[in-house]
Amino acid sequence: MAKLTMVQAINQALRQAMESNPEVMVLGEDVGRDGGVFRATEGLIEIFGSERVVDTPLSESGILGTAIGLAVYGLRPVPEIQFMGFLYPAFDQLVSQAARIRTRSTSRFTCPLTLRVPYGGNVKSPELHSDSLEALIAHSPGVKVVTPSNPYDAKGLLLAAIMDPDPVVFAEPLRLYRATREEVPDAWYQIELGKAKVAREGSDVTVIAWGSMVPTSLRAADMAEEEGISVEVVDLRTVSPIDVDTILRSVAKTHRAIVVHEAPKTAGLGAEIAATLAEEAILDLEAPVMRVTGYDTPFPVPAVERSYVPSDRRVMESIRACVKF
Amino acid sequence: MVAKTKSNAKGVIPRYSPIQILNSEGELTGPSPEIKDELLLEIYKYMILGRTFDQRALSLQRQGRIGTYAPISGQEAVQVVSAMCLKEDDWMFPTYRDYAAMYVHGMPMRDLFLFPMGHPQGGRAPQNVNIYAISISIATHLPHAVGAAWASKIKGESKAFITYHGDGATSEGDFHEAMNFAGVFQVPLVTICENNGWAISLPRDHQTHSETIAQKGEAYGIPSFMVDGNDPLAVYKVVTEGLERARAGEGPTFIEAVTYRLGPHTTADDPGRYRSQEELDQMKQKDPLVRTSLYLRKLNLLSEAEEAAMWEEAKTVVGEALKAAESIAPPEPDFFFHHVYEEPTPNILKQMREFVAEEAE
Numbered sequence: 073m074a075k076l077t078m079v080q081a082i083n084q085a086l087r088q089a090m091e092s093n094p095e096v097m098v099l100g101e102d103v104g105r106d107g108g109v110f111r112a113t114e115g116l117i118e119i120f121g122s123e124r125v126v127d128t129p130l131s132e133s134g135i136l137g138t139a140i141g142l143a144v145y146g147l148r149p150v151p152e153i154q155f156m157g158f159l160y161p162a163f164d165q166l167v168s169q170a171a172r173i174r175t176r177s178t179s180r181f182t183c184p185l186t187l188r189v190p191y192g193g194n195v196k197s198p199e200l201h202s203d204s205l206e207a208l209i210a211h212s213p214g215v216k217v218v219t220p221s222n223p224y225d226a227k228g229l230l231l232a233a234i235m236d237p238d239p240v241v242f243a244e245p246l247r248l249y250r251a252t253r254e255e256v257p258d259a260w261y262q263i264e265l266g267k268a269k270v271a272r273e274g275s276d277v278t279v280i281a282w283g284s285m286v287p288t289s290l291r292a293a294d295m296a297e298e299e300g301i302s303v304e305v306v307d308l309r310t311v312s313p314i315d316v317d318t319i320l321r322s323v324a325k326t327h328r329a330i331v332v333h334e335a336p337k338t339a340g341l342g343a344e345i346a347a348t349l350a351e352e353a354i355l356d357l358e359a360p361v362m363r364v365t366g367y368d369t370p371f372p373v374p375a376v377e378r379s380y381v382p383s384d385r386r387v388m389e390s391i392r393a394c395v396k397f
Numbered sequence: 398m399v400a401k402t403k404s405n406a407k408g409v410i411p412r413y414s415p416i417q418i419l420n421s422e423g424e425l426t427g428p429s430p431e432i433k434d435e436l437l438l439e440i441y442k443y444m445i446l447g448r449t450f451d452q453r454a455l456s457l458q459r460q461g462r463i464g465t466y467a468p469i470s471g472q473e474a475v476q477v478v479s480a481m482c483l484k485e486d487d488w489m490f491p492t493y494r495d496y497a498a499m500y501v502h503g504m505p506m507r508d509l510f511l512f513p514m515g516h517p518q519g520g521r522a523p524q525n526v527n528i529y530a531i532s533i534s535i536a537t538h539l540p541h542a543v544g545a546a547w548a549s550k551i552k553g554e555s556k557a558f559i560t561y562h563g564d565g566a567t568s569e570g571d572f573h574e575a576m577n578f579a580g581v582f583q584v585p586l587v588t589i590c591e592n593n594g595w596a597i598s599l600p601r602d603h604q605t606h607s608e609t610i611a612q613k614g615e616a617y618g619i620p621s622f623m624v625d626g627n628d629p630l631a632v633y634k635v636v637t638e639g640l641e642r643a644r645a646g647e648g649p650t651f652i653e654a655v656t657y658r659l660g661p662h663t664t665a666d667d668p669g670r671y672r673s674q675e676e677l678d679q680m681k682q683k684d685p686l687v688r689t690s691l692y693l694r695k696l697n698l699l700s701e702a703e704e705a706a707m708w709e710e711a712k713t714v715v716g717e718a719l720k721a722a723e724s725i726a727p728p729e730p731d732f733f734f735h736h737v738y739e740e741p742t743p744n745i746l747k748q749m750r751e752f753v754a755e756e757a758e
Contacts, residue, residue, distance in 0.1 A: 097551075123551060126582075128578070128581075129574075129577055129578065129581055131574045131577060131578070133540065133570060133571055133574050134540055134571075134574030134575065134577060134578050136540075137537070137539075137540025137541060137543075137544065137571060137574065137575065138540045138541075138543050138544035138547060138575070138578050139544060140540065140541050140544055141540060141541035141542060141543055141544020141545040141546070141547065141548065142544040142545070142547060142548045142551075143544075144529070144541060144544070144545055145544070145545040145548035145549060145552075146548060146552070147548050147551065149544075161570075164534070164537065164571075165537065165540065165571075168532075168534055168537065169532065169537055169541070173530065174736050174737065174738070174739075175733070175736045175737055176520050176530045176531075176532070177520055177521045177530035178517045178518070178520065178521050178732075178736050179735075179736045179739075180521045180522070180524065180530070181529065181530055182739070213737050213745075214737050214738070216738075237738075237739040238738045238739055266742065266743070313742035313743060313744055313745075314744075316743065316744070317743070
């Protein structure tokens with residue numbers, strides 16, 4: 073067991089997936105000789121060669137579209153799009169093709185691909201490098217969306233995504249790529265998709281988060297503890313489909329819920345979770361479901377991005393307001 | 398018109414004038430490829446089946462017995478002959494207008510009817526038939542064809558892949574991204590542009606200012622050819638050579654087959670609004686069935702009586718296929734919940750239970 077960053081854990085998962093499964097291949101811009109813009113695929117081309125670690129033309133729809141054909145024909149491609157904001161040109165191939173091949177062919181053709189895509193802001197990058205599109209994708213039946221919040225989960229979830237029989241978007245919070253190191257087992261392990269994790273137990277309020285908003289929520293929970301508020305943090309891990317049971321169990325205990333996400337507020341996944349709680353748990357609730365999110369604007373320039381992304385302080389203020397309601 | 402030609406190392410693209418061997422009058426204008434008499438007759442038989450299916454489907458749509466249908470009349474030569482050139486284990490990635498090509502490659506005619514009837518079986522070729530599911534949005538299937546051909550190459554197979562699209566598709570980004578990947582990764586794929594002159598109401602010369610569509614393939618380093626798509630002999634020659642290159646590991650081929658859509662784009666439009674009767678009358682002279690019939694007559698391969706029998710036989714085949722299609726059971730009302738993921742997600746399962754309970758009331 074070694075202490076790894078998230079990007080190292082992802083790299084290890086890719087290497088082990090390729091070692092164990094000859095049908096696994098990675099493709100994308102700069103994933104080969106350059107090892108990926110974030111070094112997630114570093115060293116893979118030296119081990120597996122340029123036929124399985126493929127530098128492609130600069131062509132997002134081409135990368136995803138050909139990956140669909142590779143997947144339909146029995147391989148398990150792991151295409152990479154460099155930033156989530158660059159997914160827009162490939163969006164048609166994702167939601168109208170990858171997500172629908174199984175339905176269109178009544179399961180004769182399937183698409184077991186895993187699209188790796190870094191997302192999220194606060195890393196001082198130019199426009200369209202910071203977008204969070206999980207809600208757009210979650211609105212498309214046929215594709216799953218997974219996002220890890222720590223190195224251990226990154227490896228286990230990525231291996232599960234690669235082995236999944238359906239297309240998975242694996243959204244990597246790029247702010248967490250090198251934020252922490254933790255023990256990651258050397259052996260192969262998978263974390264079941266569609267299952268949330270209680271990242272911190274508490275009794276007064278449930279904070280539901282995923283990806284980079286999990287550490288933010290955990291820090292806010294520490295601050296709340298100093299004020300005598302006990303916060304439970306649920307890390308969704310898979311944001312489509314959402315693990316409703318784990319959320320309901322937690323809210324049945326705390327009677328209060330806050331959803332934290334980096335994407336804009338309106339029609340975000342916070343709205344979906346709030347609506348689900350209203351349908352399934354209205355009598356458990358002692359306060360309105362609150363949302364701490366990005367704003368309904370395009371993600372701003374780096375000079376002001378820290379004001380856009382939910383901060384520990386904003387989550388803390390929401391916790392206070394929710395408990396006092 | 399004098400044909401200008403441009404040579405390059407990979408192919409020859411005659412500008413203005415496509416490769417032709419059999420002209421509209423059924424006369425050879427060049428040396429015929431080696432092709433057995435039986436195969437010539439088979440080709441014509443399938444062209445007749447295609448035309449008969451098409452006429453029946455159009456009238457069924459008018460009677461409300463099938464839904465929106467995209468006719469093939471005029472495009473039988475390129476579809477039938479290119480599909481005839483395939484081996485059984487080669488793969489086809491068709492569009493929604495490639496009924497005759499799909500039929501030749503093994504799609505049961507019953508299932509061809511099921512597609513415009515909106516039955517899910519119409520979207521799924523039988524397990525042993527190597528035909529991909531039809532994607533309605535234009536050009537989106539082209540990168541899939543490239544990816545599948547690439548996977549076959551990676552697996553060390555020596556299969557060939559064929560895919561089709563129209564002239565309108567060449568304006569889509571996915572066409573260009575797919576052709577670029579096909580060239581870069583040298584995949585075993587023959588791409589056929591059925592240039593039928595019209596993308597719904599937009600004529601070919603408004604679709605692109607390029608002189609030819611073939612040169613778009615050439616731009617990606619792919620051996621590219623422009624062929625008279627109503628000439629079965631020319632299509633046979635060019636497609637056979639392309640498939641041979643694919644099987645030999647020599648990469649992709651691009652073919653612009655110049656043909657004409659004699660009918661509407663689909664049963665939902667009226668071509669009288671956008672194109673002239675004069676043009677249609679002129680293009681009817683180039684009908685692939687007419688020239689093929691004339692040629693077979695000249696070769697003494699087919700008498701008038703034998704040809705009449707072929708048309709009668711086609712009517713029977715189409716009639717039986719229709720009967721089979723109309724007698725197939727409709728899908729279970731909840732079938733659409735079952736083909737989203739391999740294992741339905743909890744939210745789909747919950748919605749399905751609610752749906753079934755509501756249906757039962």
